[in-house]
Amino acid sequence: MQTRLRIVGSVPRAVPTVASTCVQRSLPLAVLIRRISVAVFVPWILGAFACAPALAQTISVSPSDVTAYSQGATSALLTYGGLSNKRAAEATWCGELIPAAPDLGSKCDPATIFGRLPARYDQSKFSGTNAYTDVMSITPQVARRAYLDAARGNPSDFFYVRRFVSAAGGPDEFVPVTIHLSGNGAGTPLSLTEVKLSWGVGKPVLFVNPADTLPRITAEISYTGTGRLKGRWELVKPGETLPEPRDLLTEAALPIEERGRQRRYIEMSRFNVYLPPTGKIILPGPEALRVDETLYGLYLVLLRIEASDDKEGDTDLGAAGAGNGIVHGGAVAGFPMPVLRYYVGTGSTSNSIIASNSILIQSFPEERALLPIDRPIEFSWLLLKGAGLYRLEITDLAGNIVLSAMVLGESGAYRSPPWLKERARSGLLQWRVIAFDNRGAQIDATDWRAFKLGAEK
Numbered sequence: 001m002q003t004r005l006r007i008v009g010s011v012p013r014a015v016p017t018v019a020s021t022c023v024q025r026s027l028p029l030a031v032l033i034r035r036i037s038v039a040v041f042v043p044w045i046l047g048a049f050a051c052a053p054a055l056a057q058t059i060s061v062s063p064s065d066v067t068a069y070s071q072g073a074t075s076a077l078l079t080y081g082g083l084s085n086k087r088a089a090e091a092t093w094c095g096e097l098i099p100a101a102p103d104l105g106s107k108c109d110p111a112t113i114f115g116r117l118p119a120r121y122d123q124s125k126f127s128g129t130n131a132y133t134d135v136m137s138i139t140p141q142v143a144r145r146a147y148l149d150a151a152r153g154n155p156s157d158f159f160y161v162r163r164f165v166s167a168a169g170g171p172d173e174f175v176p177v178t179i180h181l182s183g184n185g186a187g188t189p190l191s192l193t194e195v196k197l198s199w200g201v202g203k204p205v206l207f208v209n210p211a212d213t214l215p216r217i218t219a220e221i222s223y224t225g226t227g228r229l230k231g232r233w234e235l236v237k238p239g240e241t242l243p244e245p246r247d248l249l250t251e252a253a254l255p256i257e258e259r260g261r262q263r264r265y266i267e268m269s270r271f272n273v274y275l276p277p278t279g280k281i282i283l284p285g286p287e288a289l290r291v292d293e294t295l296y297g298l299y300l301v302l303l304r305i306e307a308s309d310d311k312e313g314d315t316d317l318g319a320a321g322a323g324n325g326i327v328h329g330g331a332v333a334g335f336p337m338p339v340l341r342y343y344v345g346t347g348s349t350s351n352s353i354i355a356s357n358s359i360l361i362q363s364f365p366e367e368r369a370l371l372p373i374d375r376p377i378e379f380s381w382l383l384l385k386g387a388g389l390y391r392l393e394i395t396d397l398a399g400n401i402v403l404s405a406m407v408l409g410e411s412g413a414y415r416s417p418p419w420l421k422e423r424a425r426s427g428l429l430q431w432r433v434i435a436f437d438n439r440g441a442q443i444d445a446t447d448w449r450a451f452k453l454g455a456e457k
């Protein structure tokens with residue numbers, strides 16, 4: 001492997017007295033100050049820091065090398081150990097490393113940065129004793145930039161660098177993971193990159209009568225690598241405590257001590273299927289799902305993905321200094337699994353069921369939906385009991401407001417104006433709804449949902 005660790009900070013060749021900075025810094029400081037001007041001395045100091053070797057890391061990571069799909073997204077479970085008095089900061093992808101001196105380790109060369117880990121994919125958490133679990137979710141955009149960089153003749157490896165900040169006022173520490181570009185097959189971690197649940201009838205939420213038979217559920221799953229996909233379908237009934245976002249993560253995205261502690265519900269069926277190295281699969285849901293006649297209200301169907309044995313995604317706790325044993329990371333994902341919803345009631349009570357909903361729920365567009373850019377978007381949500389007003393917010397992924405609109409409490413929909421596409425420069429947006437009571441006090445808010453404006457249709 002060719003590691004691209006380079007030295008930067010040398011001064012222009014027109015300054016012969018400090019052109020070879022690493023040699024000249026052996027002169028006494030007082031002599032240098034007398035001999036050279038400030039204009040020359042300042043670049044010399046910067047070059048001296050750059051020439052200094054990377055100071056030894058105290059934090060270890062496992063795995064330290066990961067293979068990634070060159071034409072799309074890839075996720076991998078990482079475990080860091082030795083985080084005494086340190087907290088995690090941002091994570092960055094780049095093509096080259098430079099010494100982080102006076103900080104510890106090696107950091108990204110700012111000229112070769114491919115991107116940063118988006119906040120919505122950041123599932124990191126402290127775990128165990130001075131340990132930290134991170135799900136590295138390489139986005140398609142980052143993979144594409146790394147691929148183009150390699151196509152220009154640079155090495156086909158790049159880096160994921162997580163910064164850790166000292167809580168005691170000491171130097172920061174940068175911990176890199178080497179990533180090797182590859183095809184989507186054996187050698188790439190088994191990771192889920194996109195999951196879509198569907199009733200197969202073109203509706204995100206169903207309204208059904210008691211004793212009806214629900215349509216067959218399917219899960220369209222995009223993935224990297226190959227291996228076994230194991231898990232179960234579960235049903236949340238009206239009145240039960242709803243799952244939290246971490247309850248909807250795949251088991252492989254959790255630290256070892258959290259596994260088995262996610263909230264459980266009624267098990268509908270199980271699955272254990274082999275995923276060939278093709279990147280896509282349609283997973284069928286439970287057969288002949290009948291509606292419960294005894295309870296009216298909101299039901300949720302959950303897809304629960306269990307961790308599988310995948311050597312490409314395993315974490316060695318001993319190598320990371322975070323304990324003992326191997327943690328399986330097969331079927332990891334950097335996002336919560338989507339949820340299917342349906343309401344049970346008679347035709348005459350459907351509206352009252354919606355209006356008495358105790359939580360604010362988005363209907364459309366779904367998470368990570370690709371929408372035509374030449375058509376208005378019909379944003380919709382289920383009405384919340386006690387809400388007199390709603391505010392729809394649309395931002396880009398950096399949090400900049402693109403659209404904000406107020407909607408009366410009896411309406412659960414909003415059609416976007418034609419100028420939305422003009423403000424969405426990147427095409428990548430996210431939306432949420434905030435509910436207010438009649439006095440103007442906020443009573444609930446949804447999570448952010450991402451969507452993309454695509455090609456015209």
